[in-house]
């Protein structure tokens with residue numbers, strides 16, 4: 001395939017989309033008057049406007065205009081059991097009916113129970129809760145810097161750990177700079193220098209960097225399964241090398257499992273690699289649909305945030321941290337996943353396999369060379385996650401973020417804005433050609449997806 005100009009195609013898709021969604025359009029107009037860009041999470045603010053969701057259940061959402069849309073974004077990958085799963089809504093309804101659930105400003109038993117579950121299922125010794133994955137990675141890095149007394153933070157290019165100071169370098173791919181650039185105005189210059197960007201799945205680059213600068217490195221933060229950076233698992237060698245180097249040089253290894261945690265098993269993903277990090281961060285799935293995140297890890301590091309350690313790390317506030325309804329949802333979700341682990345994860349992997357195959361095959365049959373990332377590997381037996389790409393050259397490896405987000409390698413407009421809009425016109429929602437199966441998706445849903453993809457491919461050929 002060759003690079004293509006999508007200006008006209010996008011204009012046609014946008015106009016068809018706008019024509020079918022007047023209520024979402026009207027809400028968007030109101031939103032534009034009072035919210036920056038009309039909403040609070042940039043990823044969700046597509047052009048010409050996002051569908052405004054009125055109801056969500058299982059695999060499907062319904063927008064304000066009454067379209068039932070098959071959803072693979074699933075709560076920004078939080079909803080592993082689908083939207084509003086009964087097991088969680090029943091527990092919450094019961095609590096509200098009993099007159100509990102909203103903020104108390106005390107600590108309830110749920111917190112203890114969720115922390116116990118997290119320790120059991122992730123090998124952590126201590127847990128502290130917060131309300132977003134972003135805060136959890138910020139606190140984990142703060143802990144690592146305090147523990148080591150060092151400044152340098154290693155992350156990988158394409159790695160998204162939320163918008164916090166030490167994570168705002170090397171997220172989006174730039175044609176000239178690759179991942180060696182700062183993502184925001186307003187950062188203290190020292191922070192920009194302290195963050196060093198490595199290439200994902202490149203153990204040699206890590207070795208070289210540690211050999212030269214090992215005594216400066218506070219931590220290496222990495223996702224065992226790369227999320228926003230392209231939906232690709234770390235290789236076993238990469239994580240094992242990271243573990244060995246961090247131990248050898250006294251740096252803290254942080255696994256950001258905000259996406260990966262409880263996605264591939266009822267516990268941490270590091271365990272599938274046989275690699276225990278010093279700290280790990282969790283979010284999304286563990287909240288059961290509520291805003292819960294956690295930093296977990298070694299007691300000697302985590303205790304720096306505690307009173308006996310002298311509160312050296314001010315990871316101690318958060319009005320809504322450990323919120324009762326959130327913790328109840330979390331406990332319910334984690335218990336459910338643990339109890340049903342043997343059925344849930346193989347089923348999710350099978351759905352993921354079918355989706356990835358289906359996407360590649362349908363587009364290939366219609367003349368588009370398409371490849372998915374999101375497959376498992378020798379450590380990660382199966383995966384419910386997928387991202388579709390359109391590489392220009394057949395056989396190009398898609399092992400790292402710079403492979404899939406480099407516009408010279410893959411058609412990033414096609415799998416970005418174009419596909420998202422074209423699929424919505426077929427009542428299917430993915431975020432820029434990526435998403436995940438939930439247990440609520442059925443084979444019939446995937447048949448629906450297949451027809452939708454075929455229609456999209458044919459439409460794009462004609463435009």
Ligand SMILES: Cc1ncc(COP(=O)(O)O)c(C=O)c1O
Nearest residue numbers: 132133134160161162227258259
């Ligand atoms: C790997 C990873 N870490 C951290 C975050 C930030 O989490 P939150 O959006 O809950 O702040 C995200 C969000 O998508 C993520 O994917």
